[in-house]
Amino acid sequence: MKEIVVISGKGGTGKTSIVGCFAALAQNAVLADCDVDAADLHLILKPDIKETHDFSGGKQARIIADKCKGCGKCAEVCKFDAIALDSATQKYTVKKTGCEGCGVCRYFCPVDAIAFANAVNGQWFISETRFGTLAHAKLGPGEENSGKLVTLLRKKAKEIAQQQDKDLIIVDGSPGIGCPVIASITGADLALIVTEPTMSGLHDLKRVASLAVQMNVPAAVCVNKYDINKSNTKKIEEYANANQITLTEKIAYSNDFTAAQIQAESICEYTTNGSAEHVRNLWQKTLKILEQKE
Numbered sequence: 001m002k003e004i005v006v007i008s009g010k011g012g013t014g015k016t017s018i019v020g021c022f023a024a025l026a027q028n029a030v031l032a033d034c035d036v037d038a039a040d041l042h043l044i045l046k047p048d049i050k051e052t053h054d055f056s057g058g059k060q061a062r063i064i065a066d067k068c069k070g071c072g073k074c075a076e077v078c079k080f081d082a083i084a085l086d087s088a089t090q091k092y093t094v095k096k097t098g099c100e101g102c103g104v105c106r107y108f109c110p111v112d113a114i115a116f117a118n119a120v121n122g123q124w125f126i127s128e129t130r131f132g133t134l135a136h137a138k139l140g141p142g143e144e145n146s147g148k149l150v151t152l153l154r155k156k157a158k159e160i161a162q163q164q165d166k167d168l169i170i171v172d173g174s175p176g177i178g179c180p181v182i183a184s185i186t187g188a189d190l191a192l193i194v195t196e197p198t199m200s201g202l203h204d205l206k207r208v209a210s211l212a213v214q215m216n217v218p219a220a221v222c223v224n225k226y227d228i229n230k231s232n233t234k235k236i237e238e239y240a241n242a243n244q245i246t247l248t249e250k251i252a253y254s255n256d257f258t259a260a261q262i263q264a265e266s267i268c269e270y271t272t273n274g275s276a277e278h279v280r281n282l283w284q285k286t287l288k289i290l291e292q293k294e
């Protein structure tokens with residue numbers, strides 16, 4: 001079983017459009033949307049949700065009103081200002097969005113009036129799409145621990161691939177270089193980095209490519225909208241060559257990406273010309289890299 005993870009140094013590079021196309025071209029893969037902080041693969045794949053589960057990324061404090069003596073010690077020691085005196089009830093309460101689950105309040109409460117329970121930070125889903133089964137999720141507003149959720153989704157995608165006897169998983173990974181992208185590429189067979197020909201694109205590419213190298217994950221790069229600045233595209237090519245990173249394909253800027261999204265389609269379903277042809281080439285080259293790795 002092989003796993004391709006499509007990532008980018010920052011959001012908005014066209015990563016998800018490319019994953020949507022890959023899903024259409026592969027036809028027989030299991031899919032995972034691990035860009036959990038800004039999940040939008042569902043806009044192209046229109047999933048039919050079959051399973052819904054709560055996601056808990058950690059614990060959260062809760063004050064047991066009957067036991068609380070109102071001393072205020074918990075509010076005093078909470079470094080996250082997550083406990084406040086409710087002016088209406090004159091009782092101390094934990095703010096749902098502020099608690100980091102550190103447990104300090106519980107340690108200092110003199111009457112053991114603080115309980116801990118799993119916090120519900122979002123939901124994850126198993127869905128059917130026209131291109132195969134999709135594991136995806138929705139985090140609550142301002143919720144964190146998305147690295148843990150990414151790991152969960154990749155695990156579920158692997159289980160589904162085993163159950164369905166499928167040998168390819170395509171993951172829409174998280175952007176950036178933080179915990180979610182580390183969780184996205186750990187142990188993957190290939191990290192395909194999508195970048196744009198801007199100076200910040202090159203800077204972000206360098207950061208995420210060196211992360212992949214550090215994590216021993218094979219990396220390849222593709223330049224989206226390469227024709228909006230060919231001089232910067234050349235710099236990206238030079239960087240890739242100098243660092244033995246395969247530059248797979250250069251995709252031309254095209255309004256077809258937006259037009260396809262408006263119709264909830266991948267560009268490869270929308271048209272066979274122009275940029276769609278480039279993405280098809282990208283897919284073939286990506287498969288070839290995977291084959292060579294075997």
Ligand code: SF4
Nearest residue numbers: 068069071072074109
């Ligand atoms: S420390 Fe304990 S008793 Fe004091 S206000 Fe907080 S929960 Fe209530």
Ligand code: SF4
Nearest residue numbers: 078099100102103105
């Ligand atoms: S668990 Fe930590 S963050 Fe949460 S309310 Fe208690 S002290 Fe504050």
